[in-house]
Amino acid sequence: MLSMRILLTGANGYIGGAVLDSLLADDFITVNKSNVSALTRASGAASVKAKGLEPIIFNSLDDTDVLAELASQHDVVIHCASGFHTLSARALILGLAQRKKQTGNDVYYIHTSGTSNIADRPISKTFSELNYPLSDKDDMFSYLKSRDSAVPYAQRTSDVVVTEVGVEYGVKTYILMSPSLYGISTDPLHEFCHTPILIRKSILLGNTPVVGDGAGSWDNLHVLDMARAYKLVLSKILSGAGADIPHGKDGVYFLQDGHHTWLELAQMVAKAGVEAGALRTTELKQLSLEEATRILTGGKNLLAEIGWASNARTSGDKIRALGWAPLRSADFETHAALDWVNILADIKAKEAAASSTR
The missing domain is CATH 3.40.50.720 (NAD(P)-binding Rossmann-like Domain)
Structure with missing residues (x-):
């Protein structure tokens, strides 16, 4: 070489x-x-x-x-x-x-x-x-x-x-x-990928969010x-x-x-969240594009649509x-469960650290 x-x-x-x-x-x-x-x-x-x-x-x-x-x-x-x-x-x-x-x-x-x-x-x-x-x-x-x-x-x-x-x-x-x-x-922890974002928002909202009908499909x-x-x-x-x-x-x-639809990804995250004991239900929270802009992308309307509802x-x-x-390829089916474990461990560690400084 x-x-x-x-x-x-x-x-x-x-x-x-x-x-x-x-x-x-x-x-x-x-x-x-x-x-x-x-x-x-x-x-x-x-x-x-x-x-x-x-x-x-x-x-x-x-x-x-x-x-x-x-x-x-x-x-x-x-x-x-x-x-x-x-x-x-x-x-x-x-x-x-x-x-x-x-x-x-x-x-x-x-x-x-x-x-x-x-x-x-x-x-x-x-x-x-x-x-x-x-x-x-x-x-x-x-x-x-x-x-x-x-x-x-x-x-x-x-x-x-x-x-x-x-x-x-x-x-x-x-x-x-x-x-x-x-x-x-x-x-x-890889906070900028779709699944970790959905997990964090699921914890915040109590349900896993999906934009519109979730019919869009991505690789x-x-x-x-x-x-x-x-x-x-x-x-x-x-x-x-x-x-x-x-x-x-x-x-x-x-x-x-x-490839997956946004609905399939949200359902996967919700199911893994219930199995991890972090969510009470697999029922999804349907978001309008305006709500997704506020909740998922910090006010970026274009990104909310192409990043969470589109086909690509x-x-x-x-x-x-x-x-x-x-x-x-086979890891896709289990990746959400692993992300839940890591994110919940991170939250627990931060809570413990905060308690120790009080």
């Missing part, structure tokens, strides 16, 4: 932590971990050090000059910190462009995104998609650009900018677009299967085949395994063509 310097952002997060663990497993990178730089906030430094890496501490993704300078010292950037922060993605790509100018060698950028980008809006009826599941073999860049020109959405905007800036500056880009993720990564994927897809793309790059696999305007990869079905044909296949 080629010797390349790799920068990973969000190294202690739900996605970035899983990706980093996957890359470090089985001596995948090299015995010399100095080839890998892990960007993290100060709170995650100890975790990164425990993995044998020296963390790079940063304060904010808004520090774009810092990000560009860091990227200019690396050949590959894997950006897991946020798919919604367009300026940080652009800065990292521009930094890689400087690296290419300095070394004369190809540089590569792997971007984290999600399938809310291709979701419909079935409640407001402001966008309808008749062609689900969408295949990444089709021209997804043009699709994303067209939709974003009509209704800007930060994560989708980032994908368009990543592609266009990469093409302009000769940086090979790969966008990995995940669906609803589940499963344990580096931390048993799902275990976070460790997701991490293996990142590892596969990186392995192609390190083997010298980065230019031979789809990239740039053809570089959108859908990652998907099973894909076919990950390109990643499968590279040899990837999910291995943890």
